[in-house]
Amino acid sequence: AQTVTQSQPEMSVQEAETVTLSCTYDTSESDYYLFWYKQPPSRQMILVIRQEAYKQQNATENRFSVNFQKAAKSFSLKISDSQLGDAAMYFCAYRSASDKIIFGKGTRLHILP
Amino acid sequence: DTAVSQTPKYLVTQMGNDKSIKCEQNLGHDTMYWYKQDSKKFLKIMFSYNNKELIINETVPNRFSPKSPDKAHLNLHINSLELGDSAVYFCASSHNSAPSDTEAFFGQGTRLTVV
Numbered sequence: 001a002q003t004v005t006q007s008q009p010e011m012s013v014q015e016a017e018t019v020t021l022s023c024t025y026d027t028s029e030s031d032y033y034l035f036w037y038k039q040p041p042s043r044q045m046i047l048v049i050r051q052e053a054y055k056q057q058n059a060t061e062n063r064f065s066v067n068f069q070k071a072a073k074s075f076s077l078k079i080s081d082s083q084l085g086d087a088a089m090y091f092c093a094y095r096s097a098s099d100k101i102i103f104g105k106g107t108r109l110h111i112l113p
Numbered sequence: 114d115t116a117v118s119q120t121p122k123y124l125v126t127q128m129g130n131d132k133s134i135k136c137e138q139n140l141g142h143d144t145m146y147w148y149k150q151d152s153k154k155f156l157k158i159m160f161s162y163n164n165k166e167l168i169i170n171e172t173v174p175n176r177f178s179p180k181s182p183d184k185a186h187l188n189l190h191i192n193s194l195e196l197g198d199s200a201v202y203f204c205a206s207s208h209n210s211a212p213s214d215t216e217a218f219f220g221q222g223t224r225l226t227v228v
Contacts, residue, residue, distance in 0.1 A: 039154075
């Protein structure tokens, strides 16, 4: 069975600094998708970034980028120039070919002014 | 125009009652999900439907019964509510293994409180 592990329950970063959230996963499949979701206090689940496993190039969305290491089954999220609005729970997610999307336990990110 | 909408947003009810949460998506997706988010914020998949057919049924008490009248709707009915059912329930939808839109689009969640 696939699993997603986020080993950092909470993290803090100074405004304008860079922070990296870690995520590892376990799977025997070769074709899958990985995501990072943000959940602010409003509770809404917002997609931050997506990575297809068959793509070697790391995905980037403005200040958000990933470090995808397929062999190591690692998928970390880097947030550059952190802003107060980035404070939220961040969930790493894995989607298998059978459509099941599973989530890690989340990392609560605090932005210090 | 809300892509995935679920109602109600808040639900407070007594133990033993039966309640339903409705979910509708207007994205043309063929896969829909129900997730439960507990007090520790852990998101756990409960069910997944593809074109009205149940494809994933995790270890969930049979008091929970999903109903999909068509592929745009996936409702969640809960019988004999218990205190431990208190949580936020999220509905989501996605394309079925398409190159794009593989991510799940979420509703705003329903906070269920059982008293």
